[in-house]
Amino acid sequence: MSTKNSADRKSALDEPAGRTELEEQEAALKQVLADFRCSVHAWSDSAMSRPRPVSSAAPHRIWRRALGWALGCVLVAGGVSGSIYERHHQQELARIAAVRQAQQQRLAAEQRAREEEDLLAKVDSDVSREVPSAMEPLARLMAEGETR
Amino acid sequence: MATAEEIAAQDFSTIVQTHRPQIFRFLLASTRDLDLAETLTQECFLKAHRNWSGFRGDSSAMTWLMRIAINLQKDHWRNRRMQFWRLTQTNSVDLDEASEWLSSGERSAEQKMLAKEQVGRVWQAVKGLSERQRTVFLLRYVEEQELSEIARATGLSEGTVKAHLSRALAKVRAEMGRKQ
Numbered sequence: 001m002s003t004k005n006s007a008d009r010k011s012a013l014d015e016p017a018g019r020t021e022l023e024e025q026e027a028a029l030k031q032v033l034a035d036f037r038c039s040v041h042a043w044s045d046s047a048m049s050r051p052r053p054v055s056s057a058a059p060h061r062i063w064r065r066a067l068g069w070a071l072g073c074v075l076v077a078g079g080v081s082g083s084i085y086e087r088h089h090q091q092e093l094a095r096i097a098a099v100r101q102a103q104q105q106r107l108a109a110e111q112r113a114r115e116e117e118d119l120l121a122k123v124d125s126d127v128s129r130e131v132p133s134a135m136e137p138l139a140r141l142m143a144e145g146e147t148r
Numbered sequence: 149m150a151t152a153e154e155i156a157a158q159d160f161s162t163i164v165q166t167h168r169p170q171i172f173r174f175l176l177a178s179t180r181d182l183d184l185a186e187t188l189t190q191e192c193f194l195k196a197h198r199n200w201s202g203f204r205g206d207s208s209a210m211t212w213l214m215r216i217a218i219n220l221q222k223d224h225w226r227n228r229r230m231q232f233w234r235l236t237q238t239n240s241v242d243l244d245e246a247s248e249w250l251s252s253g254e255r256s257a258e259q260k261m262l263a264k265e266q267v268g269r270v271w272q273a274v275k276g277l278s279e280r281q282r283t284v285f286l287l288r289y290v291e292e293q294e295l296s297e298i299a300r301a302t303g304l305s306e307g308t309v310k311a312h313l314s315r316a317l318a319k320v321r322a323e324m325g326r327k328q
Contacts, residue, residue: 044173
């Protein structure tokens with residue numbers, strides 16, 4: 001668009017009537033820009049010298065900031081204590097599970113020991129018979145030889 | 149006998165007194181928000197004070213300060229875009245109100261009305277400019293800076309400054325040519 005405008009302006013510059021019109025437009029634009037500059041300067045000068053209501057704005061901002069900080073602190077503290085509680089809870093659960101497991105192992109060991117004891121007792125009773133039945137005739141022969 | 153720090157502080161206070169109106173004016177025209185312009189001006193001088201010892205004088209103090217102001221303004225718009233979720237209150241002055249400030253001079257009532265309307269149109273065009281175009285336009289036509297100075301303040305090449313200025317001016321021309 002700007003290239004088209006500049007091309008139009010260029011072709012207009014070639015003709016004297018167009019040149020005058022263009023010069024007028026440029027002069028008008030210059031005047032508008034000068035007005036714009038003056039208005040910004042005047043506005044800025046007036047704004048710089050205006051009275052500033054410090055007391056009304058500052059405490060409001062301070063309170064808002066303090067509230068923000070307090071809320072932030074509460075959130076952080078809540079997060080930290082929550083994570084500590086969670087960790088503690090996990091540790092407690094792990095401890096209970098370990099105790100239970102140890103108890104179960106102990107009971108199993110006792111059961112095994114009892115079974116072994118029973119087995120040994122049975123073996124003892126079997127072994128401690130006075131004379132096995134299969135050897136009885138031989139024992140009798142030995143007794144008769146001794147009497148002869 | 150004054151210490152080096154006192155001398156530096158004295159120099160800086162002179163810099164503030166000299167350049168504050170110009171920095172404030174640029175920020176006011178860029179944002180059309182009195183409170184924001186004041187805040188950004190304060191921040192600009194605070195930043196400048198912190199880095200005052202690092203100022204080597206490669207460019208003028210004005211160019212250096214203007215560069216800080218441009219960056220602050222850029223950061224502000226960027227942050228505001230990011231804070232879409234926050235309820236932001238815009239204190240930007242209405243365009244009609246911004247064009248109120250026109251010296252009466254020796255003009256008739258009709259001429260004053262016309263001038264006010266035209267200044268309003270320039271504001272309208274400025275509102276539609278991109279950030280860079282607006283910065284370059286304001287530095288050239290409000291602060292009356294040279295192209296080389298604008299290039300140093302914005303960190304752009306002179307050619308780029310010229311291109312932005314030409315586009316900005318074309319938009320102003322188009323706005324002026326538009327019928328109501």
